[in-house]
Amino acid sequence: MKDDPTPLEMELVQLHPRRPSADCEQRLRQGLNAASRATTAGGDAGSRSRFGVLRGWCAAALGAAALVLLAVLLVERGRNKAVRTAAGPTRVVFRPAAAETEGDRAAVVATGTVLYGIADGGTTVAGTGVPVRQVRLFLLEQARWETAGARASFEIVRPREEVVYVPLPLL
Amino acid sequence: MNWTEWFREHGPGLLLYARQWTPSRAEAEEALQDGFIRYWRSRATQGREGVPADRDLPLLFVAIKHAAFDRARRRRRRHEREAAAAEELYDRDGWFEATPADVERVRRIEHALEALPADQREVVVMKIWGGLTFRQIGAALRTSQNTAASRYRYALAALRRELQREDRAR
Numbered sequence: 001m002k003d004d005p006t007p008l009e010m011e012l013v014q015l016h017p018r019r020p021s022a023d024c025e026q027r028l029r030q031g032l033n034a035a036s037r038a039t040t041a042g043g044d045a046g047s048r049s050r051f052g053v054l055r056g057w058c059a060a061a062l063g064a065a066a067l068v069l070l071a072v073l074l075v076e077r078g079r080n081k082a083v084r085t086a087a088g089p090t091r092v093v094f095r096p097a098a099a100e101t102e103g104d105r106a107a108v109v110a111t112g113t114v115l116y117g118i119a120d121g122g123t124t125v126a127g128t129g130v131p132v133r134q135v136r137l138f139l140l141e142q143a144r145w146e147t148a149g150a151r152a153s154f155e156i157v158r159p160r161e162e163v164v165y166v167p168l169p170l171l
Numbered sequence: 172m173n174w175t176e177w178f179r180e181h182g183p184g185l186l187l188y189a190r191q192w193t194p195s196r197a198e199a200e201e202a203l204q205d206g207f208i209r210y211w212r213s214r215a216t217q218g219r220e221g222v223p224a225d226r227d228l229p230l231l232f233v234a235i236k237h238a239a240f241d242r243a244r245r246r247r248r249r250h251e252r253e254a255a256a257a258e259e260l261y262d263r264d265g266w267f268e269a270t271p272a273d274v275e276r277v278r279r280i281e282h283a284l285e286a287l288p289a290d291q292r293e294v295v296v297m298k299i300w301g302g303l304t305f306r307q308i309g310a311a312l313r314t315s316q317n318t319a320a321s322r323y324r325y326a327l328a329a330l331r332r333e334l335q336r337e338d339r340a341r
Binding site (some may be wrong): 006008009011012013016017018019020021023024025027028029031032035105146 | 174175178179182184185186187203204208211212217262264265266268272274277280296299300317319327330331334
């Protein structure tokens with residue numbers, strides 16, 4: 001197909017599709033960063049069992065609960081369908097853990113959760129018949145490991161998505 | 172070329188492609204994001220870095236189309252429970268940039284594009300605004316490059332007819 005372009009083709013080429021919004025570009029950049037970090041951390045499968053025994057997990061859950069509360073407030077205030085994303089990591093909650101390092105054995109020294117995005121999933125009806133708003137939270141779970149004297153350290157970052165339902169008041 | 176430059180160059184074409192399968196610009200941007208990250212993850216597992224190569228463009232288009240379909244399925248399920256959300260299907264934001272001087276013509280072309288069969292329209296979008304070759308389009312759509320070229324020709328003929336019909340009606 002080496003034919004010369006027709007006038008119609010030339011007119012179509014002159015049209016400029018709308019650009020993705022700056023918000024879209026930013027969200028995409030954050031998503032790619034999260035995906036890259038997750039890959040660098042070595043994937044989920046190998047680390048999942050170790051994550052199951054981390055002692056600082058309860059603190060991370062509490063931090064996530066606080067962020068859920070923040071998300072609820074944001075959604076209740078805005079009530080629109082657009083996806084909203086924090087300009088950067090909303091909060092990093094690092095909790096020092098009791099490091100028990102012996103020799104070259106690494107131990108977890110801090111854990112935390114970062115909320116990097118929130119999406120409004122729309123209105124639906126709960127099993128009880130109550131209208132609820134679905135809120136999707138995009139989180140990164142982080143854990144830092146160090147050997148005694150911090151001669152070596154590494155971090156595991158795992159992306160996670162949570163869905164929470166917020167009961168809507170019946171007017 | 173860094174990632175930002177790459178996205179500025181290819182983003183509009185990818186977004187336009189996503190809009191073929193989504194009811195609004197916001198949904199299209201979501202599909203673009205989902206598809207791009209899906210593609211990025213699969214690429215990362217192969218240890219590849221940097222901006223997407225031209226040879227990967229067909230993969231990106233396919234990933235975005237699949238992401239748009241996934242979103243459409245979820246949206247349909249949600250809409251069955253949420254009839255009040257019908258206004259979301261309306262999108263007053265055009266596909267193309269337009270100035271006051273040419274907005275009428277641009278909108279007519281948009282309508283003519285919308286009226287095309289989906290399999291022809293996507294070839295036009297991939298070819299003209301995505302910059303893909305017929306060989307790449309054929310690979311992305313799992314068809315031959317001759318079929319892709321035929322769809323393109325049919326689409327142009329249909330577009331021309333539709334625009335001429337509108338011109339006569341004015």
